[in-house]
Amino acid sequence: MTTTTPTPTPTTRGRTTSGLRPSLRRVGVLARAELRLLVRNRTALFNALALPLLTVALITAVGGVGDGAPDVVGPMLLNVLTLMALTFVVYYNLTVAYVARREELVLKRYLVGESSRAEILAGAAVPAVVVAATQSVLGVVGVSVFLEPPALVNPLLMVVAVVGGSVMLTALAAATSGLSRTVESAQLTTLPLLFVALPFAGLFGGAAPGGSSGVFDTISTFTPLRPIADLMMLGAVGLDRDGQVLSTFGETVAAGRLSVAVLVAWTVIGVLAARRWMRWEPRR
Template sequence: MRAGTERLAALGRAELTLLVRNRTALVVALLLPVAMVASMRSSLGRVDLGAAGMTLDGALLSGAIGMVLLLVVYLNLTSAFVARREELVLKRLRTGEVSDAEILAGTALPAAALALAQSVLVVVAGAVFLDAGGPRRPELLVAGVLLGIVLMTVLAAATAALTRTTESAQITTMPLFLVCALGSGLFVPVDLLPDRIAWVCERLPMTGVMELVRAGLLGGADGAEAARAALRALIWIACSLVAVRRWFRWEPRR
């Protein structure tokens, strides 16, 4: 157990060093979520959020956390997995004592830690600058963020299996990014959409995560609703893990 923890820590430190050196990845991780949330403010002002029991500030806070999960974890990790594969780093690591799960988890550690830190900053900023107050259900917020990090990690690994180069990662990540950003209720709750569209959106990968995040920030969800949201997220995690085990590549395509 201790040896596994030490291996994970070593992999995490190495990946953090590479992340710090990659200025593009740092800009995406640190600045892009803020820029995208700011750009949504005027658009959300025209949406009747009160029908879903939300305020503009509440929508911005939940959307900010959703953007952190998508940009910091999913987009960055897809590129990281592809880059390490093409550089033969993953292949070399597999020749040692490190397990496959430890390799993927170690690569994901810096992005996961950064996403957690940014989520905390979002909550603190909301309480200080937006008068949003603290989270109404902290346990649901923590569960939503953690499930979101795990889900985005395994989805990144699954997307990396379809991605040939780090440059093409910008293309292969776009479909899932756009679908989740527009349909999973990051800023506008799924409840405000027409019934047929809402039915589809409820089954998208991030919808369950966002329902937990929103309930944690703003309250209003009972135990059954929270359980259903968590179950949907867990189902997507399980399906993504199956895809990773079956199709993830550990060395470049020839």
């Protein structure tokens, strides 16, 4: 009598590790395809790399800084550049890209392959996130050269703002694309975030319009873009929502806990909304 030795099956740890590498590889392939499209668009590439430096130089040259202290105005300008990059490069451009890929049946073809839905969305988002992060870094360079280097009280909070904001806005872009029938209609479906949430974002630090104890500031605390601005100002110069300047790493971490919580909450909302509304083929 012979016995058959069962074929060993991979452990859960092995499956997890072996499954992660192909997943990252698939995301990388999709990201490179999107990146090639960006590189071919010389205007978009120029705007992505040169616009932050030119913006800082132009504002400085025409006297846009005014009488403000360079060590405060610089981080405020950096805050504006980062928010503009995240809202327009990540959120708006990704919404349009998702709609365009859907209408061209690209997303449907991707689904036939090995890539999961999350991998497809991530692959398309990687170039936009890289561009936004690059603009933020170049913004720091521009502010340091033309104004004064920011104090960088807690750079970790700045990283959380850019990375966390990118993830949140990618999820919201996927959800918004499902509400957009065409690329042209995406210009309308993105308006609520661009022109309603943006004024409450606290672009220049401190309280939103209405006063620190007013209803507008209370509302702005829980809007999607405000935590990004608050974390950027906390990390760059230690300025909290009440206009107080914090000088230690621990103080800024404590002051940023609410902003991180709001950022995580909006990310969860974006993911749930994307699962509910995201469409992978044209509407009939």
